[in-house]
Amino acid sequence: MSSDTGEFTRRDRAWHPPAFTPPYKTSVLRSPGKALVSLRQSIGERTGPVFGHGDLDPLDNDLIRNYITTGGEAIGERIIVHGRVVDEMGRPVKGSLVEVWQANAGGRYRHGNDRYLAPLDPNFGGCGRCVTDDDGRYFFRTIKPGPYPWMNHNSDWRPSHIHFSLFGNAFAQRLVTQMYFEGDPLIPLCPIIGTIRDKAAVDMLVAKLDMNEMVPFDSLVYRFDIVLRGRRSTFFENRPEGN
Amino acid sequence: MPVQYLKETPSQTGGPYVHIGCLPHFAGLNLRTQEKLHVLAGGGVPGEQIRIEGVVWDGSGHPLRDVMLELWQADGSGTYNAPGFRGWGRVGADPQTGLWGFETIRPGATPWVDGRPQAPHCSLLLFARGINIHLHTRIYFDDRPEANAADPALLSIELVNRRQTLIAARQAGGQGRSDVPTFRFDVHLQGDKETVFFDC
Ligand SMILES: [Fe+3]
Secondary structure (H helix, E strand, C coil): CCCCCEEEECCCCCCCCCCCCCCCCHHHHCCCCCCCCEECHHHHHCCCCCCCHCCCCCCCCCCCCCCCCCCCCCCCEEEEEEEEEEECCCCCCCEEEEEEEECCCCCCCCCCCCCCCCCCCCCCCCCEEEEEECCCCEEEECCCCCCCCEEEEEEEECCCEEEEEECCCHHCEEEEEEEEEECCHHHCCCHHHHHHHCCHHHHCCCEEEEEEEEECCCCCEECEEEEEECCCCCCCCCCCCCC | CCCCCCCCCCCCCCCCCHHHHHHCCCCCCCCCCCCCECCCCCCCCCCEEEEHHHHHEEECCEECCCCCCEEECCCCCCCEECEEEEEEEEECCCCCEEEEEEECCCCCCECCCCCCCCCEEEEEECCCCCCCCCEEEEEECCCCCHHCCCCHHHHHHCCHHHHHHHHHHHCCCCCCCCCCCCCECCCCCCCCCCCCCCCC
């Protein structure tokens, strides 16, 4: 939420993946066939739910320790992922809920529908969340997820990735995406990444190794900045009548 | 050369395991076991208790059994983010049937961009495997015909017969409590009955 009620910039639908992307087969029957209908943003699109630290548990952003069942910590390459959430004008997006989910180090999700033969890690759930601070910053600690095969074009392989969900401060800013890791050779082969047409857009999803922030003898660090839609300035606001 | 702004981070599908991050207990994790995000309002919130339920259908007529939906609405007086009522909910479709449902209160009228009232409605977002960028629609209520007929957003849908895809039907005997009015809202991703999805 915000007392600010300005309208957001238009979403660049050519930059986002289109709905119908046949190489990603599931999209074929799940993509609307008709054009989206343009909707003016009114109060419901310009506001959004408010999440505070009261909604969070202190371990919510520590995936190495938030699902310990047999003792010890999650197995895998220890990493910290951090970054800033800003809008298209570069302003920090504060108070945004950031939710993440991922496979374990072997590429297996803790989910009933995941039948991959890699084992579950009893001490890894793969679920985390945090809220951005006043400067738009967020961070969480986890293990690097493994790549995994999936049924698409026979066995396609997903590169290592972390799923992200962001709220921003308005429903118009809502975004779900995935973060990849710099240097992964599976990135150019992935049909889901391939739904995005512009290479520069794909690059925005690739986290960079951040050696300056590396935690000595503990964790590598990746930096992943996120851009949400920005509010337009309101210069001369006419109130159009009718539709 | 146009003025340069940052580009929005591109969307990617929520995938088949979206529940792990968004509804961990529903996904089978022993985390946030008390969370009931599909219940926006229990008995204590002022307003008319209602249930909204439905199924999301793909282009071949099969239910989406892995879809995750989010609801966003004003309170009974038309206020978003009202004290004591966040107005936001989230639910996963039933893994066998695809049925989903929210327990909430009927939203009040809210202003359109020019100040005219909008008919009571909820915003609904859909996230799922195979959906590359979330789909955005609205739920209106069929027992408010006058308000719907004057609703600026519905009127802005040029093809008149598509407006009805956004209107939930009050029905007898949903899966919820029998004393709570239940509205059925099925979403069709493709075909003759394709639901209106918005770009806003
Ligand atoms: Fe995944």
